Amino acid sequence: MQLSEQMTPFEAVNYFFLRAAEHQQLSDTALAMLSGTFRELRVQVPFRRDDGTMHVVYGYRVQHNAARGPYKGGIRYHPDADIEEVRALASLMTWKTALVDVPFGGAKGGVQVDGRALSKSELEQVTRRYTDQISHIIGPTRDIPAPDMGTNAQVMTWLMDQYGRKQGHTTQIVTGKPVPLGGSFGREEATGRGVVVTMEAALAELELGEPADTTLAIQGFGNVGSWAARIAAERGYRVVAVSDIEGGIHAPDGLKVDELLAHVAETGTVVGFAGSEPIANEDLLELDVDVLIPAALGEVITHENCDRIQARLIVEAANHPVTPVADYALADRGVLIVPDILANAGGVTVSYFEWVQNNQEIRWEHEDVNRRLELKLQRAYRECRAYQHDHHSEDMSFREAAFTLAVDRVVEAATLRGYL
Ligand code: NAD
Numbered sequence: 001m002q003l004s005e006q007m008t009p010f011e012a013v014n015y016f017f018l019r020a021a022e023h024q025q026l027s028d029t030a031l032a033m034l035s036g037t038f039r040e041l042r043v044q045v046p047f048r049r050d051d052g053t054m055h056v057v058y059g060y061r062v063q064h065n066a067a068r069g070p071y072k073g074g075i076r077y078h079p080d081a082d083i084e085e086v087r088a089l090a091s092l093m094t095w096k097t098a099l100v101d102v103p104f105g106g107a108k109g110g111v112q113v114d115g116r117a118l119s120k121s122e123l124e125q126v127t128r129r130y131t132d133q134i135s136h137i138i139g140p141t142r143d144i145p146a147p148d149m150g151t152n153a154q155v156m157t158w159l160m161d162q163y164g165r166k167q168g169h170t171t172q173i174v175t176g177k178p179v180p181l182g183g184s185f186g187r188e189e190a191t192g193r194g195v196v197v198t199m200e201a202a203l204a205e206l207e208l209g210e211p212a213d214t215t216l217a218i219q220g221f222g223n224v225g226s227w228a229a230r231i232a233a234e235r236g237y238r239v240v241a242v243s244d245i246e247g248g249i250h251a252p253d254g255l256k257v258d259e260l261l262a263h264v265a266e267t268g269t270v271v272g273f274a275g276s277e278p279i280a281n282e283d284l285l286e287l288d289v290d291v292l293i294p295a296a297l298g299e300v301i302t303h304e305n306c307d308r309i310q311a312r313l314i315v316e317a318a319n320h321p322v323t324p325v326a327d328y329a330l331a332d333r334g335v336l337i338v339p340d341i342l343a344n345a346g347g348v349t350v351s352y353f354e355w356v357q358n359n360q361e362i363r364w365e366h367e368d369v370n371r372r373l374e375l376k377l378q379r380a381y382r383e384c385r386a387y388q389h390d391h392h393s394e395d396m397s398f399r400e401a402a403f404t405l406a407v408d409r410v411v412e413a414a415t416l417r418g419y420l
Contacts, residue, residue, distance in 0.1 A: 005303050005325050009088035012299075015324045017091070020404040023396065030411055030420050034094075037087055039063045043133035045111060047125040059111040059130045062090040063143060066105035067413040068098055070141050072348060073107035074148030074176075075155070077126075081110030085298070089148075092319055093348070095406035096341040100380045102352040107143050109134065115150040127155050131162040138163070140172035146351045147176040149222065149297075153188070157181055172358040175351035184354035186369035187347075192227025193370065194346020194377050195317045196235065198338045199291060201381040202313050206336060208290055211236035215254075215289040217311070218242045219281060220296030221270050224317045224344065226261065228293055233257035237291075241284050242270050245296075248284045249276035286310060294321035301326045309335065316340040331397050339399040341406065342380055349376050 007015065014035055021031055041061045049055050060083055063071045073093040076086070086108045094106025111130055115123055137143060147156055156176045163173045177183035186193070208214055214237050218225045221244045229239050238254040246269040249255070255276060263273045271278065285292065285301060286308045294300050295317035301309060306326035314330070315338045316322065322330065322337060330337060350373055357363055364372075388401035396404065414420045 008084045013088045013091050016403040020407040023404050037064045045129050057113045060086045061109045061134045062086045064090040064106040065094040069103035071107035071143035072104035074146045075109035076148040077111050077115040077150030086110040096345050098406040098409040099341050100345040127158040128162045131159045145174050153178040175354040185366035187350045189227040190350035191224045191347035195228040196231045197374050197377045198343045199315045202338050215240045216291045217287045217289045218293040225295035229257050243281045243284050247271045248279040249273050250279040251276040294318045316343045339402050
């Protein structure tokens with residue numbers, strides 16, 4: 001596949017799969033199986049607005065591969081969550097679950113709706129209807145959804161409840177539930193925590209100095225961005241800029257993240273936080289900081305702005321925030337990128353822990369969950385580096401090493417099952 005900025009999101013993710021396939025000289029059958037998806041479901045989701053009118057939106061569930069275990073992946077509510085985007089995210093899940101070695105495959109769901117424009121009862125209707133429409137292909141040992149952009153523990157509860165009306169109460173049908181309904185301690189902050197853990201592994205290699213002297217800029221202040229900011233600040237790092245869809249804020253001496261969280265709880269946005277200057281989302285990406293953490297949408301670092309990125313380290317909290325063209329340009333400049341399938345794998349790791357606890361009907365302590373998460377991600381980081389070192393370290397970027405290791409594991413499972 002030709003490297004270009006015109007790639008669809010799925011082609012961009014597949015580009016790295018194809019690079020891995022090249023390194024491993026995969027067979028044509030393996031290429032055919034893993035460069036496509038197993039199943040794609042598109043459903044209409046009609047719902048009644050509070051004003052009495054009917055409205056129709058589209059939803060998707062894409063199952064990419066289940067060689068290593070049941071399909072697993074979040075559900076996104078966003079106007080851009082079209083089939084191409086959901087396909088890309090589903091395939092990323094296959095590589096992510098393999099890389100952190102949890103016994104799942106990869107899937108993703110999406111509903112093309114702006115959740116912020118819906119009332120709570122409209123959101124509940126959309127969720128229950130979407131659940132009904134996909135219920136024949138999900139299941140606690142088949143395909144297990146989770147939260148993603150625009151969805152949260154409340155949405156997961158509606159999904160579990162709706163599924164349970166026909167199938168009987170099934171806690172393990174979904175992860176990211178509220179703790180009183182079978183959720184795991186530590187799931188809510190797991191992705192943000194994983195971002196900080198993998199950032200620290202990378203910082204240790206770069207030898208940048210003390211946390212208080214290490215500056216961070218974070219785009220997106222939802223579940224992942226806000227928890228990454230909070231945990232990084234608790235560990236002494238200087239978070240100098242954050243943003244959300246409304247705009248960004250900048251404070252070179254560091255933002256007081258706990259006060260910022262209170263401001264966001266009150267106003268719904270980071271904008272207008274006392275003691276900070278406004279900054280545009282695009283400018284935040286180009287700040288002179290040590291670490292840049294894109295934690296909102298995909299494809300925000302492209303051939304157009306990659307030359308102006310000043311960070312030494314990019315930790316991909318969001319999925320595919322850097323286009324392949326920008327990825328190679330940044331690597332040439334010596335910028336270290338912790339790829340999405342490693343950096344944001346904390347969420348699916350604790351989702352797996354939640355599923356394990358649900359299956360055993362037990363609950364682990366919060367510290368226990370955090371400790372297991374840290375160990376798993378630190379190990380995954382080390383394994384990627386070791387793989388890069390042992391294989392083709394001169395012509396394999398860290399991202400390519402992560403993909404190739406993940407592809408190896410999926411191919412091994414598919415071969416053992418007799419598919420390849
Ligand atoms: P969220 O809905 O909780 O938050 C998204 C944030 O991004 C919000 O602050 C929103 O205002 C901001 N945003 C949206 N559009 C924007 C734009 N155009 N410019 C700037 N900011 C914008 O979502 P989340 O769960 O935090 O997910 C964020 C990213 O992390 C996504 O790419 C998601 O796929 C990825 N991710 C999430 C999880 C998880 O467990 N939630 C796990 C792995 C990866």
